[in-house]
Amino acid sequence: MTTAMIILVLLAGAYAVAVLEGWATNGRFQPAGPVLDAVAMLGRESVVTRSSDRIFFEVGPVLLLISALLAAAVLPLAPGLIITDLATGALFVNAALAYVMVALLMAGWGPDGVYAMVGGWRFLGQLVGYSMLIVMPLTAVAMRAESLFTTRIVESQGAMWNVIFQPMGFILFFLAALAVCFLPPFDLPTAPGELAGGVMAEYTGARLAIMRLARAVLVVTLAVTVTVFYMGGWLGPVLPPWAWTLGKSLLVAAAMLFVGRFIPRIREEHLLQWFWKFGIPLALLNILYVGIVLLVVDS
């Protein structure tokens, strides 16, 4: 029951994200756009490239969807509205997101196309950049909650949301979240206009539909993740808890989608440089700062 409800919510969120993404990239607001796109894509021929690695080609998009759903499984939408409340929830989110990269690697290697392969390997480099910026801010969040349970992390933000308590961690995590779901300033694996779609270049028809859906679900999952870890999750006055989570997540998703409109795409080596030379020291400083505040100021 809970599982079905959460998956329905995720799909609805994915639809909203697809509408928003269309709005952010084309500048036209079309509420029916995703349905038309989906119908068109399902009607099209599903081409398989010559001498492709068939297993990877088929598994890639599905694995992308599965990893996004697995990450969503440990995120609470409201008290009790969670698929499994793991004792290692915050770590599990990270573990599931690592497989986003594996999925893109498969989708890049599978079709035996140049652009796709460049895109896939690029995302591996991108992972080397962003993965530390997911783990380290999460460490600071878990330090404050004194637990890895995602529900307890939300409860720990009763007095003050983490976005105010540790703004630096929030910014770093937000940027890393953008990089995970390869949204515009960090859309190196797809890079429209430069790689002609990258990992998505060789996919057509139903497979492309799955891939687009998986990407939209991934954006929703990361928006919910940011909400749960930094924006106080379901906490808020008057409205019911689930409404708060959904509202905040939609806002975060909209922010994630619209940020890219104003920033040019970053080159791979600049991305690595900035994430490693500035991101990681800042993340370590953030851990230090949170530790000092928790141990010295609060006690």
Next chain:
Amino acid sequence: MLQTIFVGLFGIAAIWFGVVVFTTSSMVRSALALLFSQAAVGAMFLAMQTEFLGVLQIMMMGTEMSIMAIFMVMYMMDPGGLMGMDMTHQKRISQVAGVLGALVVVGIVFLVGWGSIAGSVPPDQQVHGLGIELMERSMLIFETAGITILTAMIATIAVALERRQ
């Protein structure tokens, strides 16, 4: 009972993917087969109620083995496996060694009396227990691991740097 079945299933998956690593000729497939073998080992940990280590294993191997894949593509002569090159030597000896090694260990498993089996541990208690262990009794060992990582980082960079004139 259910636990045994799950441990066995994930174990079979781990072994099967482990065999695929050395039988497939495509190098990317080989690296990703190792990834799924290690992920199956992580799932075995989860089935044995060792939640933290299981999740950690699944997370770390996902990244580690993908990085292995790019090194395979870089350094192998035939990464796509389309030319059918044979990349093995001393096949007979290795097969004998592998089978003998496995048999000897299995023999030991059946010969030893394992004593009584302990009850289960709730996972949330585990994370706490492991943290206390890391910060109290085993702290020095944990620090050693950190120093080892630092040494390895320096050594790796020193070895791999291009020599300048």
Next chain:
Amino acid sequence: MATLIVALIVGAILFGVGLYGSLSQTNLVMIMMGVELILAGAMVNLVAFWRFLHPEAYSGQMFVLIVMTVMALEMAVGFGVGTARFRYKGSVEMEEARDLKG
């Protein structure tokens, strides 16, 4: 009891497969894959021992953490050596690595 035995047998077979791989492959990267499988077998055994024999001693889990660190380090150092060798000799085939042979 049965679960412990099953886990230990899986560990043993993983060890065997890894041993075969690391002995039979000629390429450095493939040899490292064999070593990783051997270490995975060791980790399965360690977790099984911790869970079924001494769940109160968390040093068992600690040991697994150290093995994981060793796996990562082995890979990093191996690739460092591989990179250096590839740069000077143009391959990482271990059949050709006879420089230190007397």
